Amino acid sequence: NAGVMQNPRHLVRRRGQEARLRCSPMKGHSHVYWYRQLPEEGLKFMVYLQKENIIDESGMPKERFSAEFPKEGPSILRIQQVVRGDSAAYFCASSPLADTQYFGPGTRLTVL
Amino acid sequence: KQEVTQIPAALSVPEGENLVLNCSFTDSAIYNLQWFRQDPGKGLTSLLLIQSSQREQTSGRLNASLDKSSGRSTLYIAASQPGDSATYLCAVGRGDDYKLSFGAGTTVTVRA
Numbered sequence: 241n242a243g244v245m246q247n248p249r250h251l252v253r254r255r256g257q258e259a260r261l262r263c264s265p266m267k268g269h270s271h272v273y274w275y276r277q278l279p280e281e282g283l284k285f286m287v288y289l290q291k292e293n294i295i296d297e298s299g300m301p302k303e304r305f306s307a308e309f310p311k312e313g314p315s316i317l318r319i320q321q322v323v324r325g326d327s328a329a330y331f332c333a334s335s336p337l338a339d340t341q342y343f344g345p346g347t348r349l350t351v352l
Numbered sequence: 353k354q355e356v357t358q359i360p361a362a363l364s365v366p367e368g369e370n371l372v373l374n375c376s377f378t379d380s381a382i383y384n385l386q387w388f389r390q391d392p393g394k395g396l397t398s399l400l401l402i403q404s405s406q407r408e409q410t411s412g413r414l415n416a417s418l419d420k421s422s423g424r425s426t427l428y429i430a431a432s433q434p435g436d437s438a439t440y441l442c443a444v445g446r447g448d449d450y451k452l453s454f455g456a457g458t459t460v461t462v463r464a
Contacts, residue, residue, distance in 0.1 A: 273451060282356075282441065282456040283396075296451065331395065333452075340386070341445075341452060345395035 242266070244334050244344035245314075252350045259319040259326070261347045265334030272315045273341060274300075274307060277329040289315060322351045354379045358442055358455035366463050371429035373458045375442030380420045383447040387416050387427050390439045390457070399440075400427070404447075432462045 245264040253259050265272050270291050275283040285299040289309035300307065304322075309315040319326055329348050333341035355378040365371060375385075384403050388396040400409045400416040402425070408417040413430040429436055439459045443452040 271450075275452075275454075283443075283452075283454040285451045285453070288451050299451075335450065340384075340398065340401050341450065342398070343388075343396040348393070 244332060244342050246330075246332050246344035246347050248347060249345060250348050250350070252352060253322045254352050255323055256321050259322050259349055259351075261317040261319075261330050261332075261349070263315040263317070263332030263334075263344060265315070265332075266342055269334035269336050269342070271335045271337075272309050273333045273335075274315075274317050275331045275333065277331065277346075279328070283331060286317075319349075322349075324351045327351045354382075354444055354446070354453040356442060356444055356453050356455040358440075358458050360458060361456065362459045362461075364461040364463060365432055367432060367434060369432055369462075371427075371432050371436070371460060371462075373427040373429075373440050373442075373460070375425045375427070375455055377423045377425075377444045377453070379444075380423050381447065382420065382444050383450060384445045385416075385418055385425050386443045386445070386452070387414075387425075388441040388443060390441055392439075396441065432460075434462045434464045436460060437462050 272289045274286040277283045287300045287307045288296040304320045306318045329346045331346045332344045335341045387399045402418045415428045418425045439457040441457045442455040
């Protein structure tokens with residue numbers, strides 16, 4: 241059983257471009273969580289999704305950020321018009337019904 | 353709002369010494385608590401998961417205790433090795449949706 245997969249592992253964007261981060265949960269997991277780790281800070285919760293539903297997006301900035309977890313395919317975290325402050329490591333985690341979250345390797349976004 | 357604090361922020365010890373890492377949280381109504389390891393530029397590796405009904409968990413040289421009433425958890429690493437050098441993160445899960453609140457981490461250096 242493959243672990244949580246994230247791609248790309250590293251992403252470089254210029255200011256104003258769009259960033260799309262993908263997360264494929266572990267097989268059989270229907271819960272996905274996105275976290276952001278800013279330099280020298282701890283991980284902060286962004287959004288919690290189940291298939292086709294956003295359950296809790298309380299940690300996600302109101303503008304430029306969106307997330308989805310379609311019926312088929314990976315979960316996508318989309319950042320429009322990126323700014324330098326968006327540079328961070330973005331981690332995805334998945335879980336079955338509840339309990340332990342399994343984390344992916346992260347996507348490191350650098351905004352030039 | 354759950355606040356998770358880890359003390360100390362950094363720790364340097366000679367090889368063979370036992371490590372004691374502390375984690376405190378403000379809201380005792382937790383579902384579980386996890387300790388993770390993060391190597392530089394890498395993802396998170398789950399070390400130990402303690403359910404709210406448990407007092408401790410052990411895995412090899414690692415032992416984690418949980419005192420819900422006082423809002424504390426301690427991670428003990430016996431007979432430290434240079435390979436234990438990493439950042440250790442404490443994360444607390446809520447009961448309803450299990451999103452994790454992370455501490456900022458303790459960066460450990462074990463000197464050979």
